[in-house]
Amino acid sequence: MNASTQACDPDGHVDVTPNWTCPFCSLLCDGFRVETEQSGLRLVGSDCSKAVQGLADFGPATASAMPSVDGRPVTADMALDAAVGRLAACRMPLFGGLATDVAGMRQLYRLANATGAILDHARGDALMHALRALQDRGQVFSTLAEIRNRADLVVCIGTDAVGNFPEFFRRCAPVDDAGFARRTVFVGVDAPAGLAGEVAQIAPEGDLFDAVAMLAALVDGRRVPGADTALADLAQALRAARYCVVVWEPGRLPAQGALIAEALLRIVMSLNRSTRAGAFILGGADGLQTANAVTTWLSGLPLRTRVGPLGLDHDPLQYATARLLAGNDVDLLLWVASFGTKLPPPSTALPRIVLGHPRLASACAGEGTVFFPVATPGINSAGHLFRADGVVTLPLRILRDDGLPTVADIAKALEARLALRRLATEGQP
Amino acid sequence: MSTIRLKGGRVYDPANGVDGDVRDIGMRDGRIVALHPQEEVDHEYDVSGCVVMAGGIDLHTHIGGGKVNLARMMLPEDHRANRQRDPLLELASNGCCTPGTLETGYRYAQMGYTAAFEPAMLAANARHAHMEMGDTPILDHGAYVMLGNEELFLEMLARGEDFERIRDYVGWSIDASKAMGVKVVNPGGISAFKFNQRKLDVDENHVHWQVTPRDVVHTLARALTELGVPHPLHIHASNLGVAGNIESTLATIDALDGLPGHLTHIQFHSYGKEGPKKFSSATRQLIEKVKAAPNVSIDVGQIIFGQTVTASGDTMRQFANADLGSPRKYVGGDIECDAGCGVVPFRYREQSYVNALQWAIGLEIFLLMDDPWRVVLTTDHPNGGPFTSYPHLIRLLMDKSFRDEQLARLHPDVAASVDLREIGRELSLYDIAIMTRAAPARLLGLADRGQLGVGAAADIAVYREDADRQAMFATPEYVFKDGRLVARQGRLEAVPVGGTHFLETEFDPGIEKTIEKYAQRHLSVSYRNAKIGKDELCSCANGGALLACKVHGRRGGK
Structure with a gap:
């Protein structure tokens, strides 16, 4: 058993694992604690719905489980x-x-x-949206700490992020005196409540394929007759940003989502010719x-x-x-x-x-x-998992040994x- | 373990001054031992007509970690071909430019190599790098952690932090990531690119931190010297691939101010801007400088014609070259206020003026440098070409007529003008043994590797004499790893898990407070998880031996 972990005693007394890595989404949060009670496991320090639901699958010890x-x-x-x-x-x-x-x-x-x-x-279907774009054109990515320290513009395409990755915005929020203001724009979805900084949402006509294709053309500076003005403004904002991050979620894309991934790559590559930009793929859970x-x-x-x-x-x-x-x-x-x-x-x-x-x-x-x-x-065995960005690998610690x-x-x-x-x-x- | 005698081979063991003497080599319990000629052994191999060398050591080869794996994912076309494998010993693993880790281990061992070092391990990606290396069978391995572009280091440098604190930080970083050395890539430039700076000369300020690559290189080299790290600072200098970058390279050597430094894939940093294409060889300037700087060692990063992929932490230069990709794909990433990665597939063409000149420059460096102990044979796998081309490269260096045949195929302007035409030198087996075993072992501080003296690890390659040096070095007769036969005539015989070389440094643990504070404010992972413990290293590295090397600092002295 890991040195940082203690089981609860026979009286059902609570013990806390301070150095826990959450395995229930691919953000792998390692800043929360878990209380080990006889009745189950309780999250401390966050109300993350993914973690709460994940922990709820572990009631009293399951030592009696048999093949x-x-x-x-x-x-x-x-x-x-x-x-x-x-x-x-x-x-x-x-x-x-x-x-x-x-x-x-x-x-x-x-x-x-x-x-x-x-x-x-x-x-696998979600993975293939990202992978096929990678195999055909490539990928430009950023990671949580980069977003936290640099991104003055975050654009979420077709995802509110928090639905499946509740801690996302907290994990990449700039510190108070970061020296820049964060603007977050949601395209094709409603913005979640309670976000810090300036928040906007736009609802372009047509589907996501149309929206990203038009946005890519606008970012490239091409003339697009009848362009959606909100998208035109967004393209302008992307070009003006110091470091913008495009966030997308492969699991929410329809069939042929790799085409959307390719358009997003085109946008980010184009921006990088004059300013700095990256993408963050919310996937890999x-x-x-x-x-x-x-x-x-x-x-x-x-x-x-x-x-x-x-x-x-x-x-x-x-x-x-x-x-x-x-x-x-x-x-x-x-x-x-x-x-x-x-x-x-x-x-x-x-x-x-x-x-x-x-x-x-x-x-x-x-x-x-x-x-x-x-x-x-991360619950009843140690291990290692890769984070959504594919770069950071974190150790998972055992909370309790169910044999x-x-x-x-x-x-x-x-x-x-x-x-x-x-x-x-x-x-x- | 059994006792083995290799009988009657011609031994090339430069670390012990042995130059082609015919003698027997004994092995017991994984080590080289002195055996009486009459002593009974369990296995005796008649290796008359063969050349015996220590196992090869590649000190710069991108074999494991995030960017290599991205290169694999982006290039399924490189991994489609299946070769016949031994179903009892080998697992399926494909690829040429960026083979799977299993294939990497199999292929290196089949060529007589027994150790390989990943030169560009990001601290943020260190566990992953150790996992891939642990899954690279047979080879021992280690990695250099990339420093000099992390915002914390640059911030400390910018605010004039006491040198001792920076040294402690470097010591901590090596320990935390379980590294074998430190590499700096485009000093300060990866960070500068995040602030949209597109070029950074050695004496130019980082646009945000207002520190220069010269400061970065000097500070890191001094820190490693004082920490007692055996491997000199591993330097991927500024302006990789840029015409005229010889100026940066010479300035980087000056920045060392006499401190030890290893300039890696130096071929990519030895360009002038003369001639009709404003792109020329600066080999002679480089060699003159390196000859006069005994503190400097180099590896070449020879290019090999054909398809490969370039994978580097140098996002500034990789993005600049993204349009040259063939096939046209690009992967780039800004990573964790730590470093970055850029991947560009590339095809080196004989009829390209630039590529032809790059090829010639690499060979010129090998052939003009007078001290083989300071030149290591590399292709910067896969950036200049895959490691499987080493036998071809060895033949180019040992066989003037073969070299001339190749030269004749190049872009006519290059074939007609390069200095390489006039260089008659052919490297000897002794030279090759230095550049591929003895020198890398010495530069890494591996006292018991890269040599065949009594007590050394029994990592041994036995090659059957062949005038065709490419054929000879491609398929050794026997390869032993720690005294165990692992390959015979290109077929695997055993697939042990390799060990991990890493350093145990001394530093003031008080530095952890600074790092913890920084991590809380800026990073995305708890400071505690930034450290890899020994048990964790063991599980990451697939249960291989932990080959720790304790180093003792020489604090206070320069």
Whole structure:
């Protein structure tokens, strides 16, 4: 157990973990505390709805959580054997969800090699908006501390930011005597209440595709007949800003959102020719940023890659979870959801192996499913996660030990048993 | 562990003055030992007809961290090709310019390299860098933390903070990020670009902090000297790639004022502005200066023709070159009041006047410098070219006729005019052993690596003699890591996890109060999380050995 952490005593006395890193969104706030009570975990120092909801998934200690096969509670040994039997029999498994930490992904990659799996994350569609733009044109980014110290203009495109990232504006708010004033503009959405500094919102006609295309043209200084005056004013403000940051949220974009990402990149690149600008992508939650980073550094290719017997194959469209399941293109689903109950495995007639939060047990009780309750990094195991910006990696500390295995533990055990089984049946691992 | 004898090889071990003598090398428990010729061993390898050297050490190669991973993500086309792999030992991993970490480890080891150092670790990204290096199998590794562009350092310099406090801060930064040294990139320039400054000469003021690159370089070099850090300040000088930048390079050497400094990828900083294209070689000026400055070492950053990607912390220069990208993509970022990153894919072309001249300048530097102990062989992987081109580069340096063949393919104006035509020198195996093993080990303070003396780590590469030096260095007969056979004739034999080299510095912990206060006011992460503990390093680095090096300061003395 981590030195900074203490469990509550038998009287239900409260203990406080001061150095906690919150795993429930990709901002990874490390400035709040958590009180460990016998009835559960309580956030101190913030009213962040994501953290409060995340912690609510942890009531009294869940030490009694057991693996199950087809809904029947079994020992870990039996569950591992059942899962390995299915893995050994499948030809084209999909490893989905992938809501885990660095250690979990490292082991899952090994297991993917042993089984020829396709890797995709529960939020793969959102990732692809950003990734496909990166692959086609690039990316210009800024990080929280840069925004905090420099950004006199923040423009949120199609997102109020706080809906899914409640602490965003607090995390990047300038200090009182920063020497500049912050203006925040919301495009195509209502501004949230209670923001410091000057706040404006504009509602351009048409959809977001039209709005960003027009804004890009205006920032480039092109003549746009009948241009929306609010967008023209915004383009003017962008050019006049000392350091502006364009904030967008891939998870809120419609299909073909990469086109919006490309237009935003064009705007930021154009601005950087005369002033300074960057973008901040509000994404990467549920371990998405982490799963993609680890897969990329190990293999050389990002998510939606198949680790097949003939090598790697990356396809941002073909290897989407929904498409693979709908088309019966895979024959097994291994689903990983260690951060909470919000990402239950998709229902499918395929055999499923689920490494999930203990409270996902009921969603994994059906025929054909092997369920392993696993620890949540930052709650009942230590770990590491990548922040939304993809730069900062933070350590997650254990709040209480519920005796649960980690995703890495299960993946490692599966790999080892699979190798033994193959040795026994085929004469080689 | 078993005892091994390598029998009858020609040994090149410059650290111990051994120049091609035929002798046996013994290994036991991962170390080199003296074995009596009659002593029984578990394995004896007949290596007659082979050349024996210490394992290669790459002291400047971008193998791990944020910008490398962004380069991978942005270039799926570089990672599509699959090669045959050993299903029992290798995991799938692809790529040429920026291979996956697994492929990086496999390929380096297959070439006879046993250690590699990431030169540009951002403090804000240090955990990530250690994770990638930990997932780079077989190789030992370490990293230099990037300083000199963090707003805290510049602020301290600007307000005339006592030098001792700055030195403590540097010591703390090395300790907190678990670094093996310090690199400065475009001193002050990455920060200046955040304030929209587009150029920063060595004696020009940072537009906001009003300090100069000269101040930054000198202060950092002095801090490292006083902290007792073995590796000299690793310097990516001002004005990378700019015609006429030799002036900045010479001024940067002057800024050291006799203190140790390592000027990295010096090829990119050795340009004049003579001639019809206002772009010329300044090799002779550079060499004259470096010869006269024994405090200075260099690595070359040779360019190799073909596709690669440039990944650098130097956002000021990378953004300026964004339009030259091929394919046309750009990644850039301003990072955490700490540093930045810029990624530009690039294709070096023989028929480009500028690229051809860059190629010639790099080779001229290798061949004109008289002291191989101060020149390290690098391509600044992947910026000048991928590390897998080292055998090709070695052949260029060892084989004048091969070099002339290549020269004849270049842009005609370059082929007809460069000094390189007249240079007949061919480097010896002894020179190569210095530039690829002994010198980098010495420059990093790795006393027991890069050499084959008794007691040294048994990191050994055995190459079969071949007049085609490219073929010889591409596929060693045997490679041993810590006494274990890891590759044989280009095939992997074992895939151990490498160790992490890092320094343990001495500093006044009182500096943490300053850092904590700054972090609270300006940064986005708790000061406590800015520090990587040893246990955490172990988990980041995938459980590899922690190769700590305690350094003792020489406080007060210059």
